[in-house]
Amino acid sequence: MSSTICFRCVLLGVSCGANIADYVAQRSVEADKLLDPIKVVAQILMYHFFIGSVPTKSEINLANSYFYDKAMCLLAWKLFLPEEEVNLNHPTANPLIPGRGPPLKCMPPTLTVVAEHDWMRDRAIAYSEELRKVNVDVVLFYYKDVVHEFATLDVLLKIPQAQACAEDIAIWVKKYISLRGHEFSY
Template sequence: MPSLMVKLYSVIFKYQQKHLLQGLIETPESNKSNPFGITSRPHESIAASNPSFTDGVATKDIRANPYSSLSLRIFLPDTAVTSSLASSYQIPNYGGYSPVEGRSHRKLPVMLQFHGGGFVSGSNESVGNDAFCRRIAKLCDVIVVAVGYRLAPETKYPGAFEDGFKVLNWLAKQSNLAVCGRLGAQNHIFDSFGASMVEPWLAAHGDTSRCVLLGVSSGANIADYVARKAVEAGKRLDPVKVVAQILMFPFFIGRTPTHSEIKLASTYFYDKTMCKLAWKLFLPKEEFNLDHPAANPLIAGRQPPLKCMPPTITVVAEHDFMRDRAIAYSEELRKVNVDAPLLDYKDAVHEFATLDVLLQTPQAQACAEDVSIWVKKYISLRGHEFSY
């Protein structure tokens, strides 16, 4: 069984989240719509970014799109910096790491991370998500780009999904801008958000030909959508290549209940009632259906075929209402010869890995290590480790 600390925090979480969901449901529709969107709720505890290497990881925030609230937090592990660059950590006018032009830089895979929160809460800058992304950046030796997608109900489906794919396209544009910069032409090139500036950390250290998608809870639904869109886009995304995805306790549901959805209907953290409220807030009223393609990964006719999906590792927890549908999706991927292992953690609850800053469970550290071992076989070095 989960520890007493986990049980107590679950009670507090469910009280707060149900209050938030019910309040949003009762808000008049005219007050919900906000095309610009929001990416964080007032109750979220936010961790400040720090562009110097603290605990082995430097972070910075980017407002990715001037036309919406879409934001990014970049996590750069210090393994990206060679010893010859040690003296360049502090820049007087900036106070953080800045790559030095004309020197070699180690290239790392790029991992897009989508936080959880039932589409209606959570943040890429929250204390829990910040700690989780730092852990993943160090263990996997990757640049993590945590996506602050627009939340519901201010932005309904497909807003958050489109934000995810927009960031993948932004990565491709950034890679191309970096190449133009090395050719001395970046001042004449504009990316999809109308900015001609290259993001220096990604330009110096990012290898988008080794791109991984990581989604947590509702973020896993977004990651799966982005993976599907990447398959459909094919070479149009060059040089970005999605080589693997990580789905952690995905927020899947369906009209016909599974065994876990019956047995664990009132379990820890997200339960049946809360899930349905979240989906009502996320899906447009005329589209509300628990077998909606955004909710149920195994409805008939979803494209592209499952056999085209990238290698996919799925993480589930013993006491998670949504576990069975995630297991079924993983099984279907294996049936069509996709490398799709399943990691099932006993005595664990929904989002146990990203709540570890509060819960400090042994399963969370083990999960991060298990995921890093698997993903490294798909992000192993391709070509040259350094660029100029």
């Protein structure tokens, strides 16, 4: 009798890392059995760096305020994307464009963290809503009175929202893993 080892992982990405985590989740869905014995079982996306060519309400109202402004983010996308592909509707920038990769219904369960004063929050919320519409298990944590990266910047780690966020994520991961019978190690 042989036993099969399976490595289950939860992807976590912060800011532009959330885009990377989502992209890796998409690729893992497409690769399916090619990744054996690795299986992406969930993703945690914290204040995504999603953008698009049609601005959302938060992108308009908060574009020039708080931690990252829109001009800085546009520059980041210009530096990140290949010169011939600079387009705010590129699949890594905007997860809501048609034909971006595998169908949303194939994506893993997702925990989304958004900050009230983050100008990119509306697109992250919209992405969570689209995942929910196709029956992906989605939890959205919305933190008031905070900015982009509130729970990961050293200078903000002691604020109550950052501490609550860390606790909320830990509780979600533990519940998610135990409810599905997965083993989890650190």
